[in-house]
Amino acid sequence: MRKRYLAPLVLSVLFFAACGGGEKKAENADSVSTHESPAADNSMVSPSANKPASKGETLMAESDCKTCHKEEMKVVGPALKDIAGKYPNTPENVEKLAEKVIKGGSGNWGEVAMLPHPQISKEDAKEMVSYILSIGK
Numbered sequence: 524m525r526k527r528y529l530a531p532l533v534l535s536v537l538f539f540a541a542c543g544g545g546e547k548k549a550e551n552a553d554s555v556s557t558h559e560s561p562a563a564d565n566s567m568v569s570p571s572a573n574k575p576a577s578k579g580e581t582l583m584a585e586s587d588c589k590t591c592h593k594e595e596m597k598v599v600g601p602a603l604k605d606i607a608g609k610y611p612n613t614p615e616n617v618e619k620l621a622e623k624v625i626k627g628g629s630g631n632w633g634e635v636a637m638l639p640h641p642q643i644s645k646e647d648a649k650e651m652v653s654y655i656l657s658i659g660k
């Protein structure tokens with residue numbers, strides 16, 4: 524199974540990120556920069572270190588989402604801020620993406636599939652998606 528193979532890799536990435544410690548965010552600078560170095564030092568970013576957690580964020584922390592998604596950078600799945608950039612925060616998008624979190628699937632970002640999460644209720648999935656779509660807005 525794909526997940527079993529990925530988990531140690533991803534967890535070690537998260538471990539290094541967690542030990543980075545630095546809290547550097549330059550969102551404005553980032554949006555005007557030319558992105559010449561995609562391998563830039565994103566590992567130093569520890570998202571949400573001192574923000575109060577929303578319900579959706581808490582639910583995500585309790586689930587497996589962070590194994591594949593980080594706020595600022597692509598891991599296995601797209602960066603949360605990229606998802607937020609792609610979809611406006613509308614009830615239709617929240618509904619559609621909540622459905623996708625529960626059913627899993629691929630195609631919108633590439634070949635790699637998100638695992639299904641049948642144990643997550645529609646309500647909780649919507650909280651998580653609302654949180655994701657609110658990032659950076």
Ligand code: HEC
Nearest residue numbers: 586587588591600620629630631632633635636637638651
């Ligand atoms: C096994 C790795 C993995 C896990 C665990 C995972 N995701 Fe994903 N996620 C992905 C991948 C890969 C994609 C891109 C799918 C695609 O290309 O359509 C994705 C896409 C998404 C999208 C955008 C979907 C779209 O169609 O654009 C949302 C929203 C999302 N994930 C939320 C979550 C939430 C919430 C959780 C936790 C409950 C979660 N993911 C757990 C890998 C994962």
